[in-house]
Amino acid sequence: MLAAIGLDETHESAYRALVAVGAADIPDLARRLTLGEQDTERVLRGLERHGLAAQTPARPGRWVAAPPGVALGALLTQRRHELEQAELAAALLAEEYRAAAAEPAVHDLVEVVIGAAAVTQRFLQLQLGAAEEVCALVTGNPVAVTGMENEAEERAAERGVRYRVVLERTVLDRPEGMTELSAALGRDEQVRVVDKVPTKLVVVDRSLALVPLTSHTAEPAALVVHASGLLELLSGLFESVWREALPLRLGASGVTEQGPDGPDAADLEILSLLLAGLTDASVAKQLDLGLRTVQRRVKRLMELTGVTTRLQLGWHAYERGWVARER
Template identity: 85%
Template structure:
């Protein structure tokens, strides 16, 4: 009987140890999302998120700030001084705000990459691809936001940002005001490279045929993939046809 009880105790201890290890390895669901309530709390969390970034901050900015405004926030300057890269998409109405042009000028002065669209789907800030801040819509007057840690939801938010970023137009500020730059398209050599690749030639064969270096061909293909926002050459071929960069042969 004592031996039986001892075996049961050992089994229970093993199960508890396994549950403990699983608890350490996998964060609880409620640890993946924080709810922040109140303008001061949201603003403070926004500052912390930027100050804690070490590589990149991505942001979608609307023309109706509630808890966070660029004028009272110098975290971007501090982050830029540490070498943190910024990619920001502005809603067009941001430039109509009292300090809109001033803040755009300051951002471009920090060498931030800034693009513009008619409307962004939501305010959003993502730091290092591991932490995001997104506002909560509420019928009350008190601002609130979600802080999202690494999870499927964060991946979804990152995908949303990249989608908006690809469709937005780069902007620059000159003597004549804000200028929107149309994204660079492929040149004649790019189109030749694409046509030969789609015909089945290898990178080396394309390079030899066009009297280019192999690295030059690969670099051009990489730029075209970045331009179309794809990750595989198969996707690049599809986009090339859809955008009319290469002619689709019809066989009768």
């Protein structure tokens, strides 16, 4: 727990032991820590350098713990100061980067990444740097980046980054395909499936894209595309495939595919009442449904139409004939 202020597990255990007993000599503390006496002395010297322990003047060789409120408070203050300095340095570097990129040259708009390890690393970096959304097309024959599941994706999802993923149907035939898909759906990622994905693609926050360079002889390579007309084209490609794909959902019976037949009768009633101006709670009361049921159905309709706001959902509902215009 104290690793954040520079203490490893051994030093933390020694400090906790000293705090518990009040004072101890090296042999006694060595037995408590199951360490050799030399190692125990080395640990105590480390605590001394951090201001967490000291030898008693009256009995040399006997060690006491410094008061946690004072000693740990000083370390926390120092670490906060270091973090503030790091944040300031990061802000200055970001400003320098923006200034240098104000008028990017053509060669700065596309970055070539060569090698399986380099492509995988860049893919993970893009996800870790995502702020709002990651969109991905996943083919059935990944080369450098395999599958949907990785630690970076989980960490991004925990930060609230939204994922929209379109899978090629053959992905589900791979041994690990259903396991990865279930994990992604369990993180509330939006996943759809089509028979054929045109290319593997990742678009992050509509500001960066990663697209592979196909070659049968050379090692794996990819392009990192920055804000440009090419990036807009790749984003448009994803949205086009997304609209045609069928949503996948995780239910009690496993992963199911949402057919193209659209909403059911209950969905249409909910849509009509929402478009008439009723709140979710009023709709739930009028239709004798739970509030969560109404919200879940609205969310499913938004996923089905590929929209992000209820205003867009209303427009799509009219365009698709789900709700009569004269209502």
